[in-house]
Amino acid sequence: MNDTSQPRKIRSFVLRGGRLTKGQQRAFERSWPRFGVEYQEHPLDLEALFGNDHPVWLEIGFGNGESLAAMAAAHPERNWLGIEVHPPGVGRLLMRIEEQGLTNIRIIRHDAVEVLEKMIPPASLAGILLLFPDPWHKKRHHKRRIVQPAFVELVASRLRPGGLFHAATDWVPYAEWILERFEARPDLFENLAGPGGYAKRPETRPLTKFEARGQRLGHEVRDLLFRRTGSA
Numbered sequence: 135m136n137d138t139s140q141p142r143k144i145r146s147f148v149l150r151g152g153r154l155t156k157g158q159q160r161a162f163e164r165s166w167p168r169f170g171v172e173y174q175e176h177p178l179d180l181e182a183l184f185g186n187d188h189p190v191w192l193e194i195g196f197g198n199g200e201s202l203a204a205m206a207a208a209h210p211e212r213n214w215l216g217i218e219v220h221p222p223g224v225g226r227l228l229m230r231i232e233e234q235g236l237t238n239i240r241i242i243r244h245d246a247v248e249v250l251e252k253m254i255p256p257a258s259l260a261g262i263l264l265l266f267p268d269p270w271h272k273k274r275h276h277k278r279r280i281v282q283p284a285f286v287e288l289v290a291s292r293l294r295p296g297g298l299f300h301a302a303t304d305w306v307p308y309a310e311w312i313l314e315r316f317e318a319r320p321d322l323f324e325n326l327a328g329p330g331g332y333a334k335r336p337e338t339r340p341l342t343k344f345e346a347r348g349q350r351l352g353h354e355v356r357d358l359l360f361r362r363t364g365s366a
């Protein structure tokens with residue numbers, strides 16, 4: 135029966151199939167209990183979760199976790215929260231965590247929008263990364279793009295004053311879309327590249343499979359860097 139009082143949510147992803155490899159399955163069994171966080175509808179205690187009060191950075195849609203593992207290794211003084219809905223990607227990241235002996239990552243396997251809404255306390259994050267989000271090329275699919283006016287407000291509410299939002303995409307029309315929506319809120323965000331500008335590719339952003347594929351296809355990559363206004 136359809137519940138008409140609860141309109142169906144438009145999500146930014148379609149869950150693809152994809153079975154776990156044996157290696158990913160074993161990594162799940164061994165390491166999900168330590169690094170995985172089950173979805174819940176109340177805010178997390180981030181200090182208790184990581185066992186310290188280091189600044190928390192969150193990556194939305196980490197794919198197979200290449201960037202996240204590299205950034206967590208490069209910045210052990212930060213805590214990293216990765217969100218992804220695709221189980222093989224989560225398995226792959228768990229394998230990387232084991233291989234590299236990382237301790238500063240936790241993983242949530244759920245829709246990042248709901249995670250931000252329900253599990254992330256207001257003004258708690260030092261940074262949010264959105265690297266190569268699904269571009270939803272066709273006009274009739276634009277409503278599925280994760281960056282929407284309500285998302286801009288949600289991101290602003292979860293970042294600390296001075297916190298950073300970093301996006302990268304190899305689909306220039308999506309870069310323009312993101313720019314427009316964040317610049318529509320000068321009360322919430324400052325574009326660190328100046329009005330209408332794109333940021334230089336930060337050296338800290340590792341080259342991922344998606345970016346490499348985009349480069350092969352001749353796509354130009356755009357980085358966008360916005361700071362939550364207010365003093366830190």
Ligand SMILES: C[S@@+](CC[C@H](N)C(=O)[O-])C[C@H]1O[C@@H](n2cnc3c(N)ncnc32)[C@H](O)[C@@H]1O
Binds near residue numbers: 194
């Ligand atoms: C194009 S891929 C990019 C993966 C990775 N960031 C990279 O650069 O290689 C986009 C990823 O975002 C994930 N994703 C999309 N919407 C999401 C959401 N609302 N919550 C969590 N993950 C999401 C998808 O499952 C997919 O793995």
